[in-house]
Structure formats: structure tokens, C-alpha cells
Amino acid sequence: MPKAVKSSRTPARSDAPESAAGGRAAAQRLKMRRELAAAAMELFAAKGYEATTVDEIAARAGVARRTFFRHFRSKEEAIFPDHDDTLVRAEAVLNAAPAHEHPLDTVCRGIKEVMRMYAARPDISVARYKLTREVPTLREAEIASVARYERLFTRYLLGHFDEHVHADDANDDPLLAEVAASAVVTAHNHVLRRWLRAGGQGDVEAQLDHAFAIVRRTFGSGIGAGHTADAKPAEGAPAVTAAAHDEVLVTVARTDAPLHEVMRTIEQALKER
Incomplete structure (x- = not known):
């Protein structure tokens, strides 16, 4: 009787455990970042921004100094613990957009992830807003964070111009994409500031939708769903x-x-x- 031959192939492994572990690690990372941010906010409020050190923030959060620097490069970064994760979520909205959706509508949905980040913790968001108004360094860090969203949305819109409309002035596409992306971000920030000044009160979603409708009317022409004018609408999409x-x-x-x-x-x- 011939001997059974052992297979040299490695059994297929499921990625589910690794994915679950990655999800837990990301959740723990975000939790620690938020704890450090909360400690920083408490100390900034009690001692002032300039008088607070990284060592004090770490001690207040109950971690070592090196743990702080694994999550933030500086104490001003600790004020904005959620922007990295929010940028990832905003990009995911763009990547998963249906083919028939107007690109500006997609971008507006993407930046709503930023508003949801602020609205999830209105008390902290209001306190942070007041602090950034008082400390120029924090204001600069906030501006840098906003610029990351603008770059993301500009790249997305640049890939969705209607080539038929812009056949004669395609060189203007980068300008138009940047202006449109900036308009969406500016509209969002205008509504956000108004909401923060009101203490985080009011229907911010409705205010955002109104602002986005104005942007859509102003910048919607020439930016179409799909890269070319010949692109067919998705099945079931209104024609x-x-x-x-x-x-x-x-x-x-x-x-x-x-x-x-x-x-x-x-x-x-x-x-x-």
C-alpha cells in the first residue's frame, strides 16, 4: 500500500483574528490619545498653556513621558487627538462614493465626519475652541489640520471634472478643484465656529446642509459624476x-x-x- 504523502501546502489562515486585533489596537490607541488630550486640556485650563509641560501631561494621564511621545510630537498636538482618524474616515467616504453621486456632494459627506468628531464631545470641543483662540501656537496647529482635509478633497475633485465642459480650459482644473474644495471646508468651518460660539447648541447638521447647498450652486458646474462627460450613469441612477x-x-x-x-x-x- 502506498504511503500517504503529506501536503507541503500551508493551510489557509483567516485574517479575521488579525483584523480584530488591529481594530482593538486602533481603539486602544485612540483611547490613550483622548486621555492624554483630556489631561492636557485640564492642565492648560488650570495653569495656562505656556506653563504646562509634557511631563505634567503624561503624569496627569498616568503614563510615562515616552508614552506621550508615541502618540504626539508636541503638547500642541495633544489638543487635536482625533484628526488622524477622522481624516481616514473622510477618505473612506470618498473611496466608497457611488458612481452617480455628484463629487461635491461626496466631499460634503466626507467633511461631515469632521463635524461629527466635534459634535461627539461638545463640551471638550467648546473648551478647545476657546483655548485655540487664546494661544497662537494652537491656532496654527489647527490651521495645519484643516489644510490636510483641503488637500484630500482637492485631489478627489480634480479627478472628477467634466472633460466636455472644460475641453478648452483644462489647465484651470487644478485651480477650480482647489477653490471648490476650499469652499466646502470654509463653509464647514463657518458653521462649526458658529456652533461652537453658541456653546455647541443647535441643529448643526441642518446648518451644514444649508451651507453646502450654497457651495453646490456656486461651484457645481463642470464637476460631474464620473471623470468624463461620456461616462454612463450607474444602473438605477436618475438620468x-x-x-x-x-x-x-x-x-x-x-x-x-x-x-x-x-x-x-x-x-x-x-x-x-
Whole structure:
């Protein structure tokens, strides 16, 4: 009887345990960052920003100095513990966007992750806002964080220009993408500051949606869902077409097409006459 031959192949392993371990590690990291940030806020409020040292922050959080520097490069960074994770979530929103969604709408959904970060802990967010108004160094760190979101959104919008609309001035695409991304971030920050000055009170989601509608009306033309004008809408997506002939404009739209898509298509057809 022939001997059984042992397989040299390694049995397939599931990535689930590793993924779970990675998730736990990320949660523990964020927890420690928030504890260090809370300790820093307490000390800044009690002693002032300049008088507080990293050693004191670490001691207040019950960890060693080296643990602090594993999470933050400086004490001003400890004021913003959630921005790294929020940037990852915002990018995930962009990457998972449906093909038929207007890119500006996608970017607006992405930056809502930032507002949710602030709204999750309004008392800390309000205290941090007051502190950043008083300490120029913290204000500069906040501005640097905002710039990261603008760069992310600019890259995304630059890949979604309607090539038919911009056939003659494609060199302007980087400018238009940066201006549109900046407009979304500025609208968000305007609403956020107003909400923080009100002590974290009010329907901030509704205020954001109103601000984003203004940005969409202003910068929506020329930035389309999909990279080219010939791209087909996703299956089930509302379709809208328009054609201008002499003094007559003919528009064909599905009954479930959003009004803003119909209006945008009409405006584009009139411009091309």
C-alpha cells in the first residue's frame, strides 16, 4: 500500500483574528490619545498653556513621558487627538462614493465626519475652541489640520471634472478643484465656529446642509459624476439630458431625477449654445 504523502501546502489562515486585533489596537490607541488630550486640556485650563509641560501631561494621564511621545510630537498636538482618524474616515467616504453621486456632494459627506468628531464631545470641543483662540501656537496647529482635509478633497475633485465642459480650459482644473474644495471646508468651518460660539447648541447638521447647498450652486458646474462627460450613469441612477436648438430647449429627465440635477443640466445646455 502506498504511503500517504503529506501536503507541503500551508493551510489557509483567516485574517479575521488579525483584523480584530488591529481594530482593538486602533481603539486602544485612540483611547490613550483622548486621555492624554483630556489631561492636557485640564492642565492648560488650570495653569495656562505656556506653563504646562509634557511631563505634567503624561503624569496627569498616568503614563510615562515616552508614552506621550508615541502618540504626539508636541503638547500642541495633544489638543487635536482625533484628526488622524477622522481624516481616514473622510477618505473612506470618498473611496466608497457611488458612481452617480455628484463629487461635491461626496466631499460634503466626507467633511461631515469632521463635524461629527466635534459634535461627539461638545463640551471638550467648546473648551478647545476657546483655548485655540487664546494661544497662537494652537491656532496654527489647527490651521495645519484643516489644510490636510483641503488637500484630500482637492485631489478627489480634480479627478472628477467634466472633460466636455472644460475641453478648452483644462489647465484651470487644478485651480477650480482647489477653490471648490476650499469652499466646502470654509463653509464647514463657518458653521462649526458658529456652533461652537453658541456653546455647541443647535441643529448643526441642518446648518451644514444649508451651507453646502450654497457651495453646490456656486461651484457645481463642470464637476460631474464620473471623470468624463461620456461616462454612463450607474444602473438605477436618475438620468437627465438636455439639448438646445435655436430658441427651444428640450430636456428629458426621469421622474425620480433630483431637481438640482435637472437644473444643472439645463444650465450647461444653455451655456453651450
